[in-house]
Amino acid sequence: MRIIRYTQPTGRTYCAPLARSPWAGLEAEVSRLFAAARSDQVPAETAGRFPLDIYEAAHLTTVRAELPGVERAAISVELAEGTLQIVAKRVHKTGDREETVNLRRSVLVPEGTVQADKVSAAYENGVLTVTLPKCEEAKPKKVTVDVA
Amino acid sequence: MSLFSSQIPAQADKTSVADTGLKIAPRYEIKETPEAFSLQVYLPGVSKDGLDLKVDHAEVRLNARRAWRKPEGWTALHRETSDASYELVFSHQSAFDADTIQAELRDGVLRVTLPKAGAVKPRKIVVA
Numbered sequence: 001m002r003i004i005r006y007t008q009p010t011g012r013t014y015c016a017p018l019a020r021s022p023w024a025g026l027e028a029e030v031s032r033l034f035a036a037a038r039s040d041q042v043p044a045e046t047a048g049r050f051p052l053d054i055y056e057a058a059h060l061t062t063v064r065a066e067l068p069g070v071e072r073a074a075i076s077v078e079l080a081e082g083t084l085q086i087v088a089k090r091v092h093k094t095g096d097r098e099e100t101v102n103l104r105r106s107v108l109v110p111e112g113t114v115q116a117d118k119v120s121a122a123y124e125n126g127v128l129t130v131t132l133p134k135c136e137e138a139k140p141k142k143v144t145v146d147v148a
Numbered sequence: 149m150s151l152f153s154s155q156i157p158a159q160a161d162k163t164s165v166a167d168t169g170l171k172i173a174p175r176y177e178i179k180e181t182p183e184a185f186s187l188q189v190y191l192p193g194v195s196k197d198g199l200d201l202k203v204d205h206a207e208v209r210l211n212a213r214r215a216w217r218k219p220e221g222w223t224a225l226h227r228e229t230s231d232a233s234y235e236l237v238f239s240h241q242s243a244f245d246a247d248t249i250q251a252e253l254r255d256g257v258l259r260v261t262l263p264k265a266g267a268v269k270p271r272k273i274v275v276a
Binding site for chain 2: 051052053054055056057058061062064066067068069070071123124125126127
């Protein structure tokens with residue numbers, strides 16, 4: 001059984017600065033061999049991480065996390081002491097065997113900027129969306145100044 | 149995309165790949181049993197409508213686009229994912245029984261069962 005780590009897709013693969021090099025083919029092959037050899041090992045600092053985006057709008061902040069193939073019941077979202085913590089478990093089944101991968105990320109949320117009791121989360125198409133409504137004080141205010 | 153942005157992951161992510169029509173290969177796993185191949189593709193953000201799976205005599209082609217678009221007036225503070233659509237192509241040698249292929253998309257994971265055609269299934273021959 002092998003767990004294929006879900007890594008963030010980047011556009012990097014497609015912009016090939018090496019394309020002009022006569023060694024491009026060889027370099028690509030060497031990279032591929034190294035990647036294949038290392039694919040079983042997950043570096044400690046990235047283990048259990050999953051990619052997430054943070055968006056801001058006038059009245060809310062949204063955290064979107066890519067968590068494909070995770071049961072809703074296995075996702076927990078907690079906001080405490082200025083930290084939004086997303087914990088999830090992904091279960092890999094191979095025949096009768098089961099392996100669990102723990103996923104965890106946290107995002108700092110400055111205290112007093114979010115209405116903690118109105119935070120909501122939804123999971124759709126493998127993406128978890130956490131909506132953090134802003135406090136009245138944190139919302140952008142329009143001040144009209146009369147020029148005398 | 150410039151050399152500069154390609155060398156720095158954060159820069160590469162910020163340049164919106166959605167507009168340039170670039171596609172990325174999703175993560176996938178393939179398993180083989182005596183009867184079938186099973187393909188599992190991780191497609192976070194893809195709904196059933198955005199999914200296009202084609203199997204012909206030579207290849208299995210998967211195209212998928214993300215269902216979510218950033219609404220007007222929202223600012224991206226931090227990006228780790230890409231907006232690019234997914235593309236995955238496998239070539240095969242007429243090894244599947246096209247009529248019995250099954251696919252299921254659930255929670256951003258596509259599971260496809262490709263039953264082997266009768267001719268390629270292992271067959272035990274009894275020697276008289």
